[in-house]
Amino acid sequence: MAPSPVNRTATTESIDGRFYLPFSRGQQKADFVLDVDFSVPGSGVTGIFGPSGSGKTTLLRCIAGLQACAQSNLRVNGETWQSAAPQAINLPVHRRPIGYVFQQPSLFPHLTAGGNLAFARKRSAQPVSTESYNEIVRLMGLENLLGARPESLSGGEKQRVSIARALLVKPRLLLMDEPLAALDLARKREILPYLEKLHQSLDIPVLYVSHSIEEIARLADHLLLMDSGKIQRAGPATELLSCTDFPVQLGDDLGVLLEAQVTARDSKWKLMRAQFAGGEFWLRDSGESAGEKIRIRVLARDVSLTRSEDQQSSILNRLPMRVQEITADTDPAMVLVQMAPRDAGLPPGDTRLNSTHIIARITRRSLHQLALEENSPVWAQIKSVAIVR
Amino acid sequence: MLSDSDLAAIWLTLRLATTVTLLLMVLGTPLAYWLARTRSWWKGPVSALVTLPLVLPPTVLGFYLLVFMGPQGPLGKLTESLGLGTLPFTFPGLVIASLLYSLPFVVQPIQNAIEAQGQRPAEVAATLRAGPWDSFWHVTLPLAKPGLITAAVLGFAHTVGEFGVILMIGGNIPGVTKVVSIQIYDHVEALEYSQAHWLSAAMLIFSFSVLLALYVLQRRKTAGGWRYGP
Numbered sequence: 202m203a204p205s206p207v208n209r210t211a212t213t214e215s216i217d218g219r220f221y222l223p224f225s226r227g228q229q230k231a232d233f234v235l236d237v238d239f240s241v242p243g244s245g246v247t248g249i250f251g252p253s254g255s256g257k258t259t260l261l262r263c264i265a266g267l268q269a270c271a272q273s274n275l276r277v278n279g280e281t282w283q284s285a286a287p288q289a290i291n292l293p294v295h296r297r298p299i300g301y302v303f304q305q306p307s308l309f310p311h312l313t314a315g316g317n318l319a320f321a322r323k324r325s326a327q328p329v330s331t332e333s334y335n336e337i338v339r340l341m342g343l344e345n346l347l348g349a350r351p352e353s354l355s356g357g358e359k360q361r362v363s364i365a366r367a368l369l370v371k372p373r374l375l376l377m378d379e380p381l382a383a384l385d386l387a388r389k390r391e392i393l394p395y396l397e398k399l400h401q402s403l404d405i406p407v408l409y410v411s412h413s414i415e416e417i418a419r420l421a422d423h424l425l426l427m428d429s430g431k432i433q434r435a436g437p438a439t440e441l442l443s444c445t446d447f448p449v450q451l452g453d454d455l456g457v458l459l460e461a462q463v464t465a466r467d468s469k470w471k472l473m474r475a476q477f478a479g480g481e482f483w484l485r486d487s488g489e490s491a492g493e494k495i496r497i498r499v500l501a502r503d504v505s506l507t508r509s510e511d512q513q514s515s516i517l518n519r520l521p522m523r524v525q526e527i528t529a530d531t532d533p534a535m536v537l538v539q540m541a542p543r544d545a546g547l548p549p550g551d552t553r554l555n556s557t558h559i560i561a562r563i564t565r566r567s568l569h570q571l572a573l574e575e576n577s578p579v580w581a582q583i584k585s586v587a588i589v590r
Numbered sequence: 591m592l593s594d595s596d597l598a599a600i601w602l603t604l605r606l607a608t609t610v611t612l613l614l615m616v617l618g619t620p621l622a623y624w625l626a627r628t629r630s631w632w633k634g635p636v637s638a639l640v641t642l643p644l645v646l647p648p649t650v651l652g653f654y655l656l657v658f659m660g661p662q663g664p665l666g667k668l669t670e671s672l673g674l675g676t677l678p679f680t681f682p683g684l685v686i687a688s689l690l691y692s693l694p695f696v697v698q699p700i701q702n703a704i705e706a707q708g709q710r711p712a713e714v715a716a717t718l719r720a721g722p723w724d725s726f727w728h729v730t731l732p733l734a735k736p737g738l739i740t741a742a743v744l745g746f747a748h749t750v751g752e753f754g755v756i757l758m759i760g761g762n763i764p765g766v767t768k769v770v771s772i773q774i775y776d777h778v779e780a781l782e783y784s785q786a787h788w789l790s791a792a793m794l795i796f797s798f799s800v801l802l803a804l805y806v807l808q809r810r811k812t813a814g815g816w817r818y819g820p
Contacts, residue, residue, distance in 0.1 A: 267716070370717075
């Protein structure tokens with residue numbers, strides 16, 4: 202794609218922004234302040250995660266230019282979209298090379314599905330070839346829906362048309378604001394594979410707002426965690442979704458996210474073996490072929506601990522681990538035990554974030570009975586492992 | 591049946607209503623758009639002014655227009671200095687008076703239609719690289735179509751039914767300012783009841799048909815409104 206000669210100074214592949222935006226009712230002090238300063242990779246999917254009202258959507262609207270923000274800076278892959286100094290720049294929304302998918306599927310009701318797509322295609326930054334148009338239509342599975350009027354489409358179909366429409370302006374940054382939140386579970390399941398395909402087949406950086414840990418675990422490569430208008434933490438998704446002190450309360454959803462590779466399939470027992478940095482798992486065979494990369498999630502509540510290996514157990518995955526850290530859970534009866542693979546040979550006191558680990562959520566009483574402390578050898582029994590993608 | 595002067599009055603009325611409707615659609619649409627979208631302090635006073643003809647007795651409006659356009663009024667002085675004479679008792683004078691009188695009937699439906707869209711369609715259009723002008727023509731106006739139709743029909747029908755203002759500033763000049771409503775008044779004054787009946791019935795049927803068509807149309811149109819969610 203042709204970069205515009207103005208504004209383009211470096212080819213740094215990152216999205217850097219700073220927004221300060223107080224919201225107030227009346228003359229009193231601000232009720233809510235968006236105050237963020239971030240830098241995320243200029244490729245892949247960056248999840249923006251946080252509870253409702255944490256400012257995720259406001260941040261996305263600021264990046265799109267839909268929300269005016271005087272005190273702001275925004276550079277996307279070397280191009281300045283917004284800056285206060287040294288020179289005031291503020292690209293209007295229609296000049297920003299973005300695609301935006303709203304939470305509610307917002308198709309133009311006076312146009313058909315195909316008309317909505319044509320609206321975008323006609324205004325695209327670069328001409329959209331017929332092949333590329335057909336590819337996007339196929340990617341979102343819209344071949345048979347183009348003649349339909351929006352009111353006759355289901356919520357899931359409308360959202361697929363919205364996504365295709367956003368792609369047809371040939372954006373250099375795709376912004377998605379909880380595109381699945383307005384849909385029921387069945388519709389979510391219908392759309393998620395399309396989003397994954399999108400991730401694999403298009404080389405556009407995506408900012409993906411969600412309050413669903415499931416969607417984030419499945420889609421995000423990188424993560425911004427937000428709460429009360431501020432960014433609490435930023436980093437690779439696998440790292441942030443595997444820490445015991447995750448700043449947003451997850452409760453039963455706390456766990457670790459691991460990248461693994463399918464190494465073998467066992468047709469007799471309908472199982473497959475997956476290798477991750479700290480060992481291997483047996484998983485139910487879900488059709489992946491050997492060598493395929495998968496992402497798996499192990500929830501802390503699905504991990505139990507034994508001092509010695511229990512050969513008589515029905516639990517298939519038993520891993521020799523060493524306790525790294527024991528932290529309090531939000532529930533006073535429970536603790537979180539973070540463990541590293543025993544043969545990974547980690548020196549004690551290693552920074553926990555850059556190594557693979559597993560977390561178990563057990564009662565304080567069990568902790569006491571097993572007499573666990575830092576560096577204790579322990580067997581982790583993993584009751585279930587979810588393949589998130 | 592209808593006499594030649596009745597037909598002249600009908601022709602004049604249609605000419606007046608068409609001219610006024612066309613002008614009002616051109617002038618009223620941007621005004622309605624501004625009222626629907628502005629956050630300016632002026633929104634209140636401007637809305638009040640636009641709505642004023644709805645509540646004011648037509649004679650009051652007519653009286654001020656007569657003064658304003660008369661030889662001593664500011665507009666009258668201007669038109670006289672331009673060599674156009676004064677506007678009262680002329681067709682252009684009727685057009686100006688009708689513009690003011692029918693303004694709220696055109697502005698309000700359009701304003702409501704644009705307000706009911708909310709910001710979302712325009713925001714979506716902007717993210718699809720449509721500039722403000724593009725977005726106005728290809729999103730805001732098409733979505734406001736039911737409102738635009740209502741505005742045109744109401745503006746036309748209301749101008750056809752105008753009486754008080756016209757009597758005040760236009761008087762009763764056949765072929766120039768004598769519209770149907772005044773013709774009917776004249777018939778009644780002259781005790782020509784059967785003539786008055788013919789014209790009145792025509793007006794009644796016309797107004798009813800217009801409103802009926804409008805409501806039937808609206809019922810179908812609401813199905814295409816902007817809706818959220820699955």
